[in-house]
Amino acid sequence: MSNSEKPGPLSVILEAIRAKRERKTGTGQDIADxxxxxxxxxxAFDLDAAERRARREYLANSGAGMTDPTLVFPEIAPTRPAAKPVQAPPIQAKAPEPEAKKESAPELGSSFLDQLRQRAxxxxxxxxxxxxxxTSINEAIDQALKHLFFYLHELVQQLNIIKPDIPRDYPLIEQFELKQLVWQEGFADYRTQSQSAGALVELVTFSYHxxxxxxxxxxxxxxxxxxxxxxxxDFGLPFTYKEFKNERSYVERAEFEIRSDVSVSARWRADFSKGVIVLETRNLERLGSAVYSLRPQVVDQALLDDFGRLILGQPNRFRELAKR
Structure with a gap:
C-alpha cells in the first residue's frame, strides 16, 4: 500500500473503536500490529507539511488577498538548503544632519536657549x-519710625507736665493773629502693617492743642x-458767627468770634514704594498745611531734637536737616 493509500492514524483509531463496540475479538498478533x-x-507524520497545507487551504478559501488557489505565494521550505545570499551594494553612510535641522526639541545646549538662559x-x-x-529700605523706614515714636512719646509726656508757653504767633488776616498760646495736651501714637505684610511701622502720629x-x-x-x-x-479753628441780611435775605455782613484754640498735628507716614517718609503737618509753623519728604537715614537724634525745638517755637535747623 502506498503512502497515499495507507489509512491515516485517525481512520485506524476509529476502526479500532468500531471493532470494540461490535465486540470483535482479535488475536494478540493483531493488537501488536x-x-x-x-x-x-x-x-512519519510531517507536522510542517500539515501546517503548510492548512495555510494554503485557508488562503485559498478566505476572501482576503488572492482567491485562486493556484496563485497562492509559494512557501519557503525550512528544510531546503538556503540559497547563497546576493550581496547588496554597500550602503554609503549619510553624514549626520545638524542638530538644528532635526524636528525634535532643541537640546539644552542650543545657542537660542543659551541666550534665554543668560537673560533669565x-x-x-x-x-x-x-x-x-x-527690603533694606523698608527696614530702614521701620527703624526710623520706631525711633521717632519713642522720641515723640517721651517728648509729649514731658510737655504734658510742663505745659510751656509757645512763643509763636499765628497770623489770621490783616492785623488779626493768634498769640500767647500755651501747651494744653499732646498725644503720640503709631500704626503697623498687618502681620502678612510684614508688621512694619507705617505711621506715627503726633498731635497737641x-x-x-x-x-x-x-x-x-x-x-x-x-x-x-x-x-x-480749613484751619480747624473753633468759631461762632452772626449774619446780617438785607430785605432780600442777602447776607450783607457777618461778625465772627474766634477762640484762640489751635489744634496742631504731624503725621509721619511711610511711603514704602518711594522709600521715603512723608511728614504731613497742620498748623505746625503757621496756620494751614505743609508736606515734607525725608529719607529714613536723616531721621537721627539731631533732626528729632530740632523738631522738638520747632514745636516749642525755638530756633532750629529742622528744614535744613530734613533736606539732607
Whole structure:
C-alpha cells in the first residue's frame, strides 16, 4: 500500500473503536500490529507539511488577498538548503544632519536657549538685587519710625507736665493773629502693617492743642463772609458767627468770634514704594498745611531734637536737616 493509500492514524483509531463496540475479538498478533502501525504513523507524520497545507487551504478559501488557489505565494521550505545570499551594494553612510535641522526639541545646549538662559539669569539677579534693596529700605523706614515714636512719646509726656508757653504767633488776616498760646495736651501714637505684610511701622502720629484766653472779634462784608468761614473750617479753628441780611435775605455782613484754640498735628507716614517718609503737618509753623519728604537715614537724634525745638517755637535747623 502506498503512502497515499495507507489509512491515516485517525481512520485506524476509529476502526479500532468500531471493532470494540461490535465486540470483535482479535488475536494478540493483531493488537501488536495495530500498535506498531500507530507508532509508525506517528513517527512519519510531517507536522510542517500539515501546517503548510492548512495555510494554503485557508488562503485559498478566505476572501482576503488572492482567491485562486493556484496563485497562492509559494512557501519557503525550512528544510531546503538556503540559497547563497546576493550581496547588496554597500550602503554609503549619510553624514549626520545638524542638530538644528532635526524636528525634535532643541537640546539644552542650543545657542537660542543659551541666550534665554543668560537673560533669565540677569533678570533673576536684578530681581534679587531690587528685592534686597527694597527690603533694606523698608527696614530702614521701620527703624526710623520706631525711633521717632519713642522720641515723640517721651517728648509729649514731658510737655504734658510742663505745659510751656509757645512763643509763636499765628497770623489770621490783616492785623488779626493768634498769640500767647500755651501747651494744653499732646498725644503720640503709631500704626503697623498687618502681620502678612510684614508688621512694619507705617505711621506715627503726633498731635497737641494750644490755647489762649483771648478771643478774636472779626467782621466781614459781602462775598468775603463765605470765603472767611471756609478758611476757618480749613484751619480747624473753633468759631461762632452772626449774619446780617438785607430785605432780600442777602447776607450783607457777618461778625465772627474766634477762640484762640489751635489744634496742631504731624503725621509721619511711610511711603514704602518711594522709600521715603512723608511728614504731613497742620498748623505746625503757621496756620494751614505743609508736606515734607525725608529719607529714613536723616531721621537721627539731631533732626528729632530740632523738631522738638520747632514745636516749642525755638530756633532750629529742622528744614535744613530734613533736606539732607
Amino acid at each position: 495495530l500498535e506498531a502501525s500507530l507508532i509508525a504513523d506517528i513517527e 539669569e540677569v533678570r533673576q539677579r536684578e530681581i534679587h538685587s531690587a528685592l534686597a534693596e527694597r 494750644l490755647n489762649a484766653s483771648n478771643t478774636l472779634h472779626i467782621e466781614r462784608d459781602g462775598p468775603s463772609v463765605e470765603r472767611f468761614r471756609a478758611m476757618l473750617f
